[in-house]
Amino acid sequence: MVTPLQVDPTAVANGINNVWVLMVTFLIFFMQPGFALLESGQVRAKNVGNVLMKNMSDWFLGTIIYFVVGAGVVGVAGALTSGGGISGAFAHISDPNAWIGWLFGAVFAMTAATIVSGAVAERMNFDAYVLFTIVMTAIIYPVVVGFTWGGGLLSAGGYIGSALGAGYLDFAGATVVHMCGGIAGLVAAKLVGARKGRYDANGNSQPIPGHSMLLAVLGTFILAFGWYGFNVGTQATILAVGDDGSLTFMGAALGRVALVTTLGMSAGGAMAMLTSARYQGKPDPLWTANGLLAGLVAVTGAVPHVTWWGGALLGGLGGFLVLPAFRFTVDTLKVDDVCGVFAVHGVAGAVGTALIPIFAVGGFAINQFALQVVGVVVIALWTVVASAIVLYVLDAAVGLRVTEEEETEGLDEGEHGVSVYPEFVPNERRESTVATDGGELRTDGGELRTDDGAALDDLADGGTEVSSDE
Amino acid sequence: MSDSADTDIKMVVAYIRPDKLGDVKQSLAEAGAPSLTVTNVSGRGSQPAKKGQWRGEEYTVDLHQKVKVECVVADIPAQDVVDAIQAGANTGEPGDGKIFVLPVESAHQIRTGTTGPDAV
Numbered sequence: 001m002v003t004p005l006q007v008d009p010t011a012v013a014n015g016i017n018n019v020w021v022l023m024v025t026f027l028i029f030f031m032q033p034g035f036a037l038l039e040s041g042q043v044r045a046k047n048v049g050n051v052l053m054k055n056m057s058d059w060f061l062g063t064i065i066y067f068v069v070g071a072g073v074v075g076v077a078g079a080l081t082s083g084g085g086i087s088g089a090f091a092h093i094s095d096p097n098a099w100i101g102w103l104f105g106a107v108f109a110m111t112a113a114t115i116v117s118g119a120v121a122e123r124m125n126f127d128a129y130v131l132f133t134i135v136m137t138a139i140i141y142p143v144v145v146g147f148t149w150g151g152g153l154l155s156a157g158g159y160i161g162s163a164l165g166a167g168y169l170d171f172a173g174a175t176v177v178h179m180c181g182g183i184a185g186l187v188a189a190k191l192v193g194a195r196k197g198r199y200d201a202n203g204n205s206q207p208i209p210g211h212s213m214l215l216a217v218l219g220t221f222i223l224a225f226g227w228y229g230f231n232v233g234t235q236a237t238i239l240a241v242g243d244d245g246s247l248t249f250m251g252a253a254l255g256r257v258a259l260v261t262t263l264g265m266s267a268g269g270a271m272a273m274l275t276s277a278r279y280q281g282k283p284d285p286l287w288t289a290n291g292l293l294a295g296l297v298a299v300t301g302a303v304p305h306v307t308w309w310g311g312a313l314l315g316g317l318g319g320f321l322v323l324p325a326f327r328f329t330v331d332t333l334k335v336d337d338v339c340g341v342f343a344v345h346g347v348a349g350a351v352g353t354a355l356i357p358i359f360a361v362g363g364f365a366i367n368q369f370a371l372q373v374v375g376v377v378v379i380a381l382w383t384v385v386a387s388a389i390v391l392y393v394l395d396a397a398v399g400l401r402v403t404e405e406e407e408t409e410g411l412d413e414g415e416h417g418v419s420v421y422p423e424f425v426p427n428e429r430r431e432s433t434v435a436t437d438g439g440e441l442r443t444d445g446g447e448l449r450t451d452d453g454a455a456l457d458d459l460a461d462g463g464t465e466v467s468s469d470e
Numbered sequence: 471m472s473d474s475a476d477t478d479i480k481m482v483v484a485y486i487r488p489d490k491l492g493d494v495k496q497s498l499a500e501a502g503a504p505s506l507t508v509t510n511v512s513g514r515g516s517q518p519a520k521k522g523q524w525r526g527e528e529y530t531v532d533l534h535q536k537v538k539v540e541c542v543v544a545d546i547p548a549q550d551v552v553d554a555i556q557a558g559a560n561t562g563e564p565g566d567g568k569i570f571v572l573p574v575e576s577a578h579q580i581r582t583g584t585t586g587p588d589a590v
Contacts, residue, residue, distance in 0.1 A: 207527035280526055287525070327526060340525070 009247050013239040021104050024233025028107040031226030032059055032114060037219025039118045042210035042286075042339045046410025047122045048420040054117040057130050062110045062137040067093070069138040070109055071102055077146025081153035104236070105145070108177050111230070112141045115181030118339030119189040122208075123196070123407050126415040128394045132387075136184060140386045144180050144379050154375045166368045168375040169356050171257075172234040174301030174349040175376055180383050182346030186329070186337060187387040192400045194336035196407050205330050213285055220289040224265060227296050231261040231303050257303040261296065264303075264315025268295015268348075271319035279323055290326075291319030294344045298352030302359070310359025317355075318348030350376045479574035479590055480548035484539040485513060485567040486559040491537050494558035498541065501554035507540045517565030536567060542574060544587035 036055040040048045075089030092098040113136045120129065147153040148168050153160050156167030170176050200206055210216065235257045240248045272291015276284035298318025299311045306314065325343035329335050337343070354376050357369040394400060401407075406414030413419065486494055491508065498504060512533040519532035541551050548571045555569055579589040 205527060207522075207524035207529045209522065209524040209529070276526075280523055284523070284526075323526065330525075 009245045010241050013237075013241045013247060016239050017237055018100050020238050021100055021233065021236050024229035024236075025100075025104050025107050027226050027229025027233065028111065029226070031107075031111055031223050031230065034219045034221075034223030034226055035111075035114045035118070037215045038223060038289075039121060039219070039339055041212040041215030041217070041219060042118070043121045044208065044410070045211040045421050046412055048211070048412065049416050049418045050126065050411035051117065051121055052420075053126065053416060054121075054129055054133075055114055058114040058117065058133050058137075059110050061130065061134060062113050063106055065134050065137045066106045066109045066142075067102065070142040071105060073139055073142035074105075074145045074150045077143040078150030078152035078155075078158075079146075081147060082151055082155065082158040084151065084157075104233075108173055108230075109137050109141050109145075112173075112177045112181040112184075113137050115178065115341050115345050116185040116188055119182075119185030119337045119341045120192050121338040122411065123401055124188070124192045125399055125402050126411070127398045128400045131394055131398065132188065132390060135390045136387075140184060140383060140390070141177075141180055143382060143386070144176050147378065147382075148176050148375070154371065154378060160374060160378070161371065164367050164371045164374070166365070166371045168371055169305055169368070170301035170353050170375070171304050172231045172300045174297055174299070174353045175379050176301075178297045178300060178345040179349030179353070179376070180379060182341045182344065182349060183380055183383040184387040186333075186335060186342040186346060187384055188391055189337045189342075190333070190335045191388065191391045191395065194334070195338070196404060198336045199334065203334065217285055217289045220292060223293060224296060227265070227300075228258070228261065231296075231300055232258045235304065253304060256308070259308055260299050260303040260306060260311030263308060263312040264299030264318070264352075265292055265296045267312045267316035268292050268298065268319030268322075271295070271316040272322050275320055275323045287323055290322045290340055290344050294318040294322045294348035297345055297348040300349070301353035302356045305356050305361060306359040307361055314352045314355060314359065318352055321347050321351065350380065479542060479544045479577050479587055480551075481572045481574050482539075482541045482543065482548055482551045482555065482569060483572065484541075484555045484559065484569040485511065485515075485536045486539060486555070487561065487566060488535055488537045490559040490561070490566075491539070494539060494555050497554040497558035498551065501546065501550050503541055503543050503546050503551050503554065505541065509538045509540075511536050511538045515565070515568065517563075534565060542577065542590050544577070544590040 032055060036052055039051045039055065043051055071092055072090035076086045078084065079086040079089065092102050113133050116133065116136065117129065147158070148155060148170055152158045154168035155161045161167050195208060197206060198208060232254065235250065235254050237250055238254065240250055242248060269288055269292035272294065273283045273288040275291070276282075276287035280287075295315030295318050298314045299306075302311060302314055322340065322343045325347040326337070326340045329337050329340070329342050335342075354369075354372045356372055357364050357366075360368070391400060402411060402414055484494070488510075495504075495506070498506060513536050514532050514534060517534050519530050520534075521528045522531045523529075539555065541555075543551055552569050552571060560566055576585060577587070577589040578585050582589075
């Protein structure tokens with residue numbers, strides 16, 4: 001006779017489910033280096049350090065802001081648009097049992113924030129960017145979460161959701177995270193303006209090739225790896241506890257999200273490859289990489305809700321749209337979206353989420369379809385309006401753009417005083433008063449310091465002024 | 471030791487296709503002049519410009535990737551070196567490159583301080 005398990009099944013399920021959530025949280029965190037590589041590869045070598053600083057700032061400032069402010073704003077936005085009370089909005093701050101869930105939410109918030117940096121690369125003022133990313137994680141993104149996952153406006157209990165008799169479907173955040181980031185990026189790229197030389201005198205776009213296709217594609221694969229945490233991990237329940245205390249493994253639900261994520265990604269990459277080959281004559285690695293990500297974005301909201309072939313079609317559609325959507329952004333809207341974040345995250349997120357009911361496992365429902373379209377529009381409108389207001393304020397306060405001279409020189413030198421790829425660095429420091437680069441050597445006494453050769457710092461840049469108080 | 475301008479030291483400078491470097495090294499070694507210095511360079515000559523593409527937008531690449539080969543010789547006739555490089559680098563297509571021969575005023579070996587043809 002088998003002895004019954006002498007443990008509380010709820011504790012077992014909670015333990016396993018929470019460890020699973022933590023594991024996928026760490027996977028989603030790993031999307032950050034993916035974004036850093038993807039964006040670095042698509043900019044010129046002189047701006048790589050600035051892209052890396054933006055990606056790091058998104059993470060380390062965003063997590064603090066999201067804990068103290070953002071996660072509370074989710075509750076407030078949710079309650080205010082569904083007739084609920086806001087008293088518990090900030091309860092997570094003092095409740096240790098809420099912290100695993102908070103961290104799981106935070107890695108999604110930082111993904112939304114970091115998408116923006118790819119759109120505004122190579123010319124946005126670093127101070128303005130940092131301030132924007134703070135508002136993004138404190139208000140813009142949390143309000144979208146409040147409208148949807150937070151039980152607000154678009155959810156079944158929210159004002160719009162209950163009016164249409166349905167709850168907005170966006171499983172892991174195709175619109176909540178990706179479209180929000182992609183549209184905020186589009187608005188920011190528009191308001192910051194195009195990079196110098198991006199358009200000629202007639203307004204025709206001129207290519208500015210990035211410095212490493214290798215980094216971009218490697219970043220894409222790392223992002224795709226982390227994306228399994230993003231999509232499959234949102235199926236946060238592995239073991240479900242029945243009323244009778246029985247444990248059920250949610251294998252079918254996990255399998256569907258894992259499969260549809262994979263098929264969507266693959267169809268997206270394949271369609272982008274075919275589109276680029278048709279348009280340019282040869283299959284292009286960067287378009288293919290973008291298409292793979294667009295395929296992932298397109299199914300991110302849909303994975304548990306659609307059939308496997310529906311997921312493949314959605315992913316393929318996202319990948320197909322990348323090239324035309326990017327050309328539309330650049331050639332028609334005249335917005336210099338450096339990494340194509342609007343095409344990859346905005347368009348694919350909107351289309352993939354709006355079309356969920358068409359491929360729904362449970363069949364088509366017109367009110368659900370109406371809510372999906374309304375939901376996409378509401379999230380897009382909120383993001384455009386909120387981003388534009390914040391950016392106009394920042395433009396007036398600190399200026400959105402670096403100077404023309406700094407843009408030419410590169411933001412690495414101008415914003416951060418570094419070179420990511422330094423060459424011919426002297427390997428030792430010498431006691432010498434000889435300037436080897438034609439800098440003027442002062443012999444009139446007084447100004448020239450001889451303390452461990454520091455005077456050379458002043459001379460090394462060819463300047464003729466040597467000030468002792470510098 | 472002489473360091474006047476009328477030594478017989480010559481520098482042979484060649485600009486070749488990067489993928490022909492292996493052949494050029496081989497033919498130089500066979501000609502008895504294995505020492506060389508190479509640099510990655512870009513340049514243009516008779517080879518037609520090609521198109522690059524970034525996100526569906528074309529741009530012109532009119533500076534082609536080449537390898538610059540420098541050989542300094544004293545005992546071996548410079549013409550042998552030129553012939554070896556030409557034999558190794560020739561494909562018959564525009565863009566095979568150029569070879570120049572320059573007189574060398576003096577030569578000095580850093581390790582030993584030897585000067586003149588012996589330093590080469």
